[in-house]
Amino acid sequence: MSLAQTAPSASGAFDSIPIIDIGHASTLEERAALARQIRDACMNVGFFYIKNHGVPEETIDKALSAMKAFFSLPTEAKMKLHHRQGAHYRGYEPLLDSNINPTNKGDLYESFMIGWEKLVPEENVGDTPAVANRWPSEPAGFREAFLDYYHATLGVAKVLHRLFALALDLPETYFDDKLRHNPMMRGLHYPPQTGPEDERIMGIGAHSDFQCFTILWQEPGIQALQILNSEKQWINATPVPGTLVINIADLLSRWTNDVFRSTVHRAINRSGVSRYSIPMFIGANSDVVVEPIPSCVSPERPAKYETIKAGDYVRKRIQEMYQQGVATSNGATRQNDKQ
Ligand SMILES: O=C(O)CCC(=O)C(=O)O
Numbered sequence: 001m002s003l004a005q006t007a008p009s010a011s012g013a014f015d016s017i018p019i020i021d022i023g024h025a026s027t028l029e030e031r032a033a034l035a036r037q038i039r040d041a042c043m044n045v046g047f048f049y050i051k052n053h054g055v056p057e058e059t060i061d062k063a064l065s066a067m068k069a070f071f072s073l074p075t076e077a078k079m080k081l082h083h084r085q086g087a088h089y090r091g092y093e094p095l096l097d098s099n100i101n102p103t104n105k106g107d108l109y110e111s112f113m114i115g116w117e118k119l120v121p122e123e124n125v126g127d128t129p130a131v132a133n134r135w136p137s138e139p140a141g142f143r144e145a146f147l148d149y150y151h152a153t154l155g156v157a158k159v160l161h162r163l164f165a166l167a168l169d170l171p172e173t174y175f176d177d178k179l180r181h182n183p184m185m186r187g188l189h190y191p192p193q194t195g196p197e198d199e200r201i202m203g204i205g206a207h208s209d210f211q212c213f214t215i216l217w218q219e220p221g222i223q224a225l226q227i228l229n230s231e232k233q234w235i236n237a238t239p240v241p242g243t244l245v246i247n248i249a250d251l252l253s254r255w256t257n258d259v260f261r262s263t264v265h266r267a268i269n270r271s272g273v274s275r276y277s278i279p280m281f282i283g284a285n286s287d288v289v290v291e292p293i294p295s296c297v298s299p300e301r302p303a304k305y306e307t308i309k310a311g312d313y314v315r316k317r318i319q320e321m322y323q324q325g326v327a328t329s330n331g332a333t334r335q336n337d338k339q
């Protein structure tokens with residue numbers, strides 16, 4: 001049965017998020033089996049955890065320590081790297097700078113955003129990224145720790161987009177030349193929220209991501225992320241040690257004629273201690289023509305959206321957001337903004 005035929009039976013009324021072990025993906029048979037699990041998760045939930053993803057624990061620990069040290073610097077030091085002073089929002093974004101859900105009062109996170117850059121600076125000669133990252137002078141080792149994690153996670157993105165292709169009955173390499181190899185990534189710090197609960201004060205308000213998919217590391221032991229099911233219930237995306245969270249974002253959902261879900265999510269930190277996370281937003285190259293993937297269209301499920309270039313889609317989304325009076329956007333949007 002094609003995806004278009006099975007899609008109507010996917011209700012979105014999930015109450016848990018699947019965990020998929022991607023550790024064994026060397027044979028085509030193994031990848032096909034994984035793709036079936038991923039297809040199921042993308043059609044029903046739009047979120048899944050991956051385990052045995054290959055990002056070394058030490059790499060994660062170093063990135064986390066670097067983030068903790070950076071965010072504990074005095075505000076004046078961090079403000080020198082304010083993301084609006086540099087090109088394309090790279091750098092530091094203070095608390096309440098963003099309000100992703102216009103009905104809220106502002107997002108209670110601070111973040112540090114980077115894009116692609118080679119690890120060894122000399123190697124960048126002759127291959128300098130169009131937009132440079134802005135690095136803090138302290139803590140020592142911040143750049144290396146953050147970029148190490150970036151490159152390790154980029155490797156996971158490449159494994160995943162091949163599995164997505166298989167899940168969509170496409171040739172495995174379908175997305176190889178279509179998805180960006182230089183995504184944006186940010187470290188997020190959510191201070192603890194105390195006091196009476198107010199639905200309009202969130203760590204990050206309810207939203208869906210703009211790009212194709214997001215790879216999120218979240219700090220173990222601290223509940224904050226929640227995802228919305230079709231019954232309008234918030235389901236906790238409880239951190240599962242050793243996993244990364246993957247979610248489908250709007251552009252890939254559109255590309256699949258809504259067969260894959262881009263699920264609304266939010267985060268609120270009521271743990272009493274700081275909470276950290278690191279999303280990486282995988283998008284498509286601006287000139288990629290996004291038209292419904294054949295397996296996602298049938299006479300009963302005609303194409304819902306007109307064909308559009310990835311870059312135009314993203315620009316339109318950003319324009320709409322500004323028209324709604326949203327001062328800024330989440331990381332995914334910012335990524336698009338610069339592409
Ligand atoms: O911090 C989290 O758990 C979620 C972050 C997020 O949704 C985003 O940056 O788009």
Ligand SMILES: [Fe+2]
Pocket residue numbers: 207208209265330
């Ligand atoms: Fe998000």
